[in-house]
Amino acid sequence: MKQVAIIGGGIAGLATAYYLHERGRGAIVCTLIESAPNFGGKITSAREKGFVVEGGPDSFLTTKPAAIELCRALGLSDQLIGTNDAGRRVFVWSRGQLRPMPDGVMLIIPTKVMPFVTASLISPLGKLRxxxxxxxxxRANDGDESLSHFVRRRLGPEALDKIAEPMIAGIYVADAENLSLKSTFPRFLEMEKKYGGLLRGVIAQKRAVPSNGNGKSSNVKPAPSMFMTLRGGLQQMTEAIVARLNHDSLVANRRxxxxxxxxxGYIxxxxEGARLRADHVVFATPAYATAELVQNINPTLADALRAIRYVSTATVSLGxxxxxxxxxxxGFGFVVPRSEHRQIIACTxxxxxxNARAPAGHALxxxxIGGAHAEHLVEQDDDAxxxxxxxxxxxxMGVTATPVLTKVYRWNKANPQYAVGHQARVAEIDRLAQRAGVSLAGGAYHGVGIPDCIQDxxxxxxxxxxxSSGAGEPG
Ligand SMILES: Cc1cc2nc3c(=O)[nH]c(=O)nc-3n(C[C@H](O)[C@H](O)[C@H](O)COP(=O)(O)OP(=O)(O)OC[C@H]3O[C@@H](n4cnc5c(N)ncnc54)[C@H](O)[C@@H]3O)c2cc1C
Structure with missing residues (x-):
């Protein structure tokens, strides 16, 4: 029987263990090693005083089906809840107040004319631009480009400052000047290439949607909400995976x-001195931690992994x-453009x-806090x-009340940065890992979202x- 060791028990390592367990038909013996006392990594939910508080991610995208499919396979279908889409509004802090993001803005592109024209967020000149x-x-050139460069080139500087940078860079907690568009939103590059521009793309796609005569799509099957979570918190998913795995194969609290x-094989x-032998090793640790672990196996791979930068953030939940x-x-909350020089980058x-995040009569x-431009803020203690x-x-927001619940989560060097050229860098990392005969999984490589990590x-x-996981040549 093949012995596989998986190092790192976040969602990527758990998903690897789960699929080996489900599909391996007993031919694989798998050991999952996690340095923290609990499995789940960045997925961690606290259930306290009737609140459900997410320390890290609060939901997953359903247009990439890996996470919703895994939840269903784990028997969690009845626990899935979507966003309250009737209340779907996002605000932007701008010029001293929270202003609604115009209805129909799809991450960076306006898709509805009137709400955009009448919105106060963007100046008349900015709208014209x-x-x-x-x-x-x-653009003639096919190469990678930063989010900032792309948006400035196509939509102008105000769209970058007020919409694109806070919305997208907020997701990646990244520096938009160096965030790879190819690795994060390739579909915007494709729209430009296929239709000649973003607005042209929106118009063409609207024309292509079959209508039932009422101006509404004729597709009557209701799609699941674009973002979903679990009633008791996303940790339900990682707990359900752990429950499916063989408990002898789980090693927690060991680095x-x-x-x-x-x-x-590998040792x-x-x-605390224990040693394990394995025929194959999967590294599902952050890239910098993986770099230290593969140093003896392939120093070139270790160097390539160290090139992926991480930044720190913190979340503060208040009930x-x-x-x-x-x-x-x-609404769902607000984002804060960097140009506003505030201490928080967003608020949900x-x-x-x-639903099901706060007890009756309460709000959460x-x-x-933090991210590429304000990492130093995360160094303060929890009270600060x-x-x-x-x-x-x-x-x-004018909030003066004393919270009945305060939860602070610190995410030191937890957010991988998909810098311009990320795709090429990861292709080289994959090639080196294949040659070294080891496997890599996780949010540093092919997507940071939970569905990407599960897919990985x-x-x-x-x-x-x-x-086919590699020949195992020395580095
Ligand atoms: C605040 C925040 C909010 C987010 N929001 C969302 C969201 O809403 N939706 C979404 O899809 N994604 C979101 N993400 C991203 C997503 O949560 C992560 O990309 C994903 O969870 C990463 O999973 P992973 O398994 O790759 O890494 P991790 O979860 O980091 O797991 C790696 C594990 O390796 C362990 N480890 C490290 N070194 C060792 C060692 N030497 N030995 C043993 N174990 C080791 C660590 O303890 C950790 O448990 C968010 C991330 C953060 C930080």
């Missing part, structure tokens, strides 16, 4: 400190009595976005972070099952 997209020829070759040394908040919480109104909000979040919510775990499991 965005409209110029129709006349700007597509892998080195991996060395041993004939055709994994754990802290309030609803009647003590004057703010209507009439969690109990509006999802979550502020984000909570005080900073409260002060920002006072200034921006499934891909690695499949390669191991097919016996």
């Amino acid at each position: 965005m409209g110029m997209d129709v006349f700007i020829p597509p 892998a400190v080195s991996v060395t070759r041993d004939g055709a 994994i040394a754990l802290d 309030f009595k609803r009647n003590e908040l004057a703010h209507p919480l009439d 109104w969690s109990s509006t976005k999802f 909000v979550r502020a984000f 972070l909570a005080a900073m979040a409260r002060e920002e919510l006072r200034a921006m 775990g499934a891909r690695v499991a499949e390669q191991i099952l097919q016996g």
Whole structure:
């Protein structure tokens, strides 16, 4: 029987273990090693005083089906909940107030004319400049480009500052000047290439949608909400995976400190001196941690992994009595452009976005701190972070109430940065890993979202099952 060791018990490592377990038909013995006391990595949910607080991710995209399919396979269908789409509004902090993002803005592109024309967020000149997209020829060059460069080129600087940078860079907590568009939103590049521009693309796609005569799509099957979560928090998913795995194969609270070759296999040394032997190793750790572990196996691969930069963030969740908040919480929250020089980068109104996040008569909000431009803020202690979040919510939402619940989560070097050229860098990493005979999985490579990480775990499991996971040449 083939012995596989998976190092890192976040969702990528758990998904790899799950698919090996489900599809391996007993031919694989798998050991999952996690340095933290619990499995799940960045997926961590606290259930306290009737609140459900997400420390890391709060939902997953359903247009990439890996996460929703896994939840269904784990028997969690009845726990899936979508966003409260009737309340889907996002605000942008701009010129001293929260202004609604115009209805119909699809991440960076306006798709509806009237709400966009009448919105106060963008100046008349800024709107005119965005409209110029129709006349700007597509770029001849096929290479990667930063988000900033692309948006400035097509839609102008104001669209970048007020819409694209806070919305997209907020997701990636990245520096938009160096965020690879090819690795994050290739569909915008494709739209430009196929239709000649973004607005031209929107018009063409609208024309292509079959209508039932009422101006509505004739497709009557209701699609699941674009973002979904689990009633008791996303941790339900990682708990359900752990429950499916063989408990003898789970090693928590043990850090892998080195991996060395041993004939055709590997020896994994754990802290406190234990050693494990495996025929194959999957590294589902952050790229910088993987770099240390593969140093003995292939130093070139280690160097390539170190080139993926990470930044730190923190989330501060605050629970309030609803009647003590004057703010209507009439949306999913707000984002803050960098040009506003505030201390938080975004705030989610969690109990509006999802049901089952706060007990009756209460509300839950979550502020984000740090990211590529403000990592130093995360170095403060929890009390200081909570005080900073409260002060920002006072200034921006008029919140003066004392929270009944405060939860701070610190994410040190937790957010991989998909810098321009990321795709080529990862192709080289994949090639080196294949040659070294090891597998890599996780949010550093082919997508940061939960569905991407699950898909990555499934891909690695499949390669191991097919016996195509690398020849194992020395580095
Ligand atoms: C605040 C925040 C909000 C997010 N929001 C969303 C969202 O809403 N939707 C979404 O889809 N994605 C979101 N993401 C991204 C997503 O959560 C991550 O990309 C994903 O969870 C990463 O999973 P992973 O398994 O690759 O890594 P991790 O979860 O980081 O798992 C890696 C594991 O390796 C372990 N480890 C490290 N070194 C060792 C070692 N030497 N030995 C043993 N174990 C080790 C770590 O303890 C960790 O558990 C968010 C991320 C953050 C930080």
